[in-house]
Amino acid sequence: xxxxxxxLRQLSDSVVNMDDExxxxxxxxxxxxxxxxxxxxxxxxxxxxxxxxxxxxxxEYFVSDLLLCSDAMYAGLGELTPHLPEEAKNARKxxxxxxxxxxxxxxxxxxxxxxxxxxxxxxxHDLGRDVPVADFVAKAKEVEASLVCLSTLMTTTMTNMGxxxxxxxxxxxxxxVKVIIGGAPVSAAFARKIGADGYAGNAVEAVGMAKRLLxxxxxxxx
Amino acid sequence: MLDPLTRLRKALARQAVDRPPCICPGGMMNLVTxxxxxxxxxxxxxxxxxxAAMAALAAAAHPAGCFENHGLPFCMTVEAEALGARVAxxxxxxxxxxxxxxxxxxxxxxxxxxxxxxSSRAGIVAEAVRRLARRDDGVPxxxxxxxxxxxxxxxxxxxxxxxALRRDPDRARAxxxxxxxxxxxxxxxxxxxxxxxVALSDPSGTGEILGPKLFAAYVLPAVNRIVRGLRQTRPQAxxxxxxxxxxxxxxxxxxxxxxxxxxxxxxxxxxxARLHLPDTALMGNVSTFALESGRPEKVAALTRHSLTSGAxxxxxxxxxxxxxxxxxxxxxxxxxxxxxxxxQDHARHPLA
Numbered sequence: 001x002x003x004x005x006x007x008l009r010q011l012s013d014s015v016v017n018m019d020d021e022x023x024x025x026x027x028x029x030x031x032x033x034x035x036x037x038x039x040x041x042x043x044x045x046x047x048x049x050x051x052x053x054x055x056x057x058x059x060e061y062f063v064s065d066l067l068l069c070s071d072a073m074y075a076g077l078g079e080l081t082p083h084l085p086e087e088a089k090n091a092r093k094x095x096x097x098x099x100x101x102x103x104x105x106x107x108x109x110x111x112x113x114x115x116x117x118x119x120x121x122x123x124x125h126d127l128g129r130d131v132p133v134a135d136f137v138a139k140a141k142e143v144e145a146s147l148v149c150l151s152t153l154m155t156t157t158m159t160n161m162g163x164x165x166x167x168x169x170x171x172x173x174x175x176x177v178k179v180i181i182g183g184a185p186v187s188a189a190f191a192r193k194i195g196a197d198g199y200a201g202n203a204v205e206a207v208g209m210a211k212r213l214l215x216x217x218x219x220x221x222x
Numbered sequence: 223m224l225d226p227l228t229r230l231r232k233a234l235a236r237q238a239v240d241r242p243p244c245i246c247p248g249g250m251m252n253l254v255t256x257x258x259x260x261x262x263x264x265x266x267x268x269x270x271x272x273x274a275a276m277a278a279l280a281a282a283a284h285p286a287g288c289f290e291n292h293g294l295p296f297c298m299t300v301e302a303e304a305l306g307a308r309v310a311x312x313x314x315x316x317x318x319x320x321x322x323x324x325x326x327x328x329x330x331x332x333x334x335x336x337x338x339x340x341s342s343r344a345g346i347v348a349e350a351v352r353r354l355a356r357r358d359d360g361v362p363x364x365x366x367x368x369x370x371x372x373x374x375x376x377x378x379x380x381x382x383x384x385x386a387l388r389r390d391p392d393r394a395r396a397x398x399x400x401x402x403x404x405x406x407x408x409x410x411x412x413x414x415x416x417x418x419x420v421a422l423s424d425p426s427g428t429g430e431i432l433g434p435k436l437f438a439a440y441v442l443p444a445v446n447r448i449v450r451g452l453r454q455t456r457p458q459a460x461x462x463x464x465x466x467x468x469x470x471x472x473x474x475x476x477x478x479x480x481x482x483x484x485x486x487x488x489x490x491x492x493x494x495a496r497l498h499l500p501d502t503a504l505m506g507n508v509s510t511f512a513l514e515s516g517r518p519e520k521v522a523a524l525t526r527h528s529l530t531s532g533a534x535x536x537x538x539x540x541x542x543x544x545x546x547x548x549x550x551x552x553x554x555x556x557x558x559x560x561x562x563x564x565x566q567d568h569a570r571h572p573l574a
Contacts, residue, residue: 018388059433059471061433062430062431062432062433062436063384063430063431063432063433064384064385064387064388064431064432064433064436065388065433067381067384067385068385068388068389071385102316103312103315103316103317103319104316104319105319105320105321106380106425106426107380108380108381108384108426108431111381130310130319130321153425154317154541155252155510155511155514155540155541155542155543156252156315156316156317156541156542156543156544157316158514158543159315159543159545184466184467184487184540185510185511185540185543186511187511189511190511190515193515
């Protein structure tokens with residue numbers, strides 16, 4: 001392992017170890033050593049978040065752990081992103097709209113999906129929670145999104161997901177916008193029933209599904 | 223034949239019953255559907271804030287042939303609102319929900335307003351319980367409490383809360399302890415008002431979110447603090463704890479919860495739960511997806527599955543969607559009523 005690889009490994013480890021303070025220093029040192037910011041993000045921070053995601057899938061890590069890992073990742077991004085070359089900063093990323101459907105304010109799952117998709121290179125437009133049906137569609141239009149991610153934790157509000165799919169259809173957006181749903185009461189069967197493109201059981205699955213649906217099997221980062 | 227109150231009491235105590243009860247507690251475990259609102263003449267959102275309407279709607283399911291209990295309130299915002307959270311009352315199709323937190327972070331929780339279990343909507347729920355208890359109709363009145371982590375996550379942004387559990391454990395513990403005492407005070411008020419059973423649901427405090435370490439560090443002590451307090455107040459009251467999500471990472475811990483019954487989501491195998499919980503009444507876990515979108519035959523099949531998997535109490539696995547058709551909900555109770563416990567099913571339900 002050369003010096004650059006060792007630094008990348010340290011950045012990655014800091015994300016996995018949830019060290020949101022140490023990572024700031026490591027990120028600065030990495031830039032000062034003359035290494036490209038993009039590599040630091042991809043090979044360090046994002047690598048760490050992917051490892052954390054794998055630990056989450058293995059049930060070594062849980063939601064609270066992933067949140068702390070993402071704190072560290074964002075702290076590192078805060079240091080490295082300003083050093084990206086202009087063309088990387090301006091590169092067109094796939095855009096996704098995400099939110100919790102109206103009637104529900106539980107958004108931990110949505111926040112995790114947002115973090116993991118952001119990590120995977122998506123430009124995320126987060127509408128927050130308790131979001132009216134029409135707002136998803138309006139936002140998808142406005143930002144020319146290729147993906148809409150819907151979440152709910154409540155059985156009482158899952159019917160709103162079907163309404164969003166129907167409205168996208170009505171607006172002739174179903175050919176250009178894929179819809180992924182998630183949340184405790186919904187399922188793959190429910191996704192099929194309402195005409196969504198897929199159901200993801202957790203944030204890591206959501207990333208895989210988003211990439212598959214958009215034909216982005218290769219990394220889409222920055 | 224046992225009356226519904228006696229049957230539920232016996233099932234909670236794991237005594238012999240003619241057949242398991244079929245209930246839906248209310249609260250997070252929503253038991254109100256649009257058709258029940260129409261039948262009772264009382265609907266959301268008015269019934270959240272009016273004791274007569276709340277009592278009437280809480281008692282609509284039983285005469286409609288749905289569940290063998292009355293259940294209230296119909297949301298998880300009563301305690302949070304009393305502690306300063308801003309709540310939108312929703313409409314006929316959606317439940318009340320928190321729209322603004324009184325706390326920006328965990329520091330400052332000491333300044334939350336004092337919890338008065340007799341005032342505001344907490345007082346309305348207590349009054350509705352009193353009205354239902356006065357009926358003395360042999361149907362159990364189930365009062366619902368919001369679990370400690372869920373209440374905490376209604377007072378401060380959950381992302382901040384979950385991080386604080388790791389980063390600031392002393393403060394987090396003190397905060398959760400205080401909230402547990404508030405919840406207990408509300409529970410005591412509802413027992414004093416005549417509730418037969420208390421159900422505590424903590425969807426934000428699941429093993430799936432927290433993992434076994436944080437679940438053991440926060441959820442177990444807080445839930446038991448409440449359960450013990452309720453028992454002290456009224457030893458004969460039944461206590462149900464509902465835990466959301468997958469359980470396999472926390473199964474070994476569940477036997478330390480001192481409730482009479484544990485209620486589980488549809489993803490949980492009651493047979494597996496039984497291996498870890500030999501002495502606890504198991505409640506569940508008919509898919510609310512099937513209840514809302516399936517056919518009655520599907521609901522009946524899932525109900526039979528719960529029965530043969532060893533459910534001591536049959537119930538929806540989660541809150542019911544309020545578009546769930548009456549035909550589906552009735553199929554649940556009809557299946558339970560016609561169930562003849564077989565020797566291989568569950569020795570706890572011999573024909574009385």
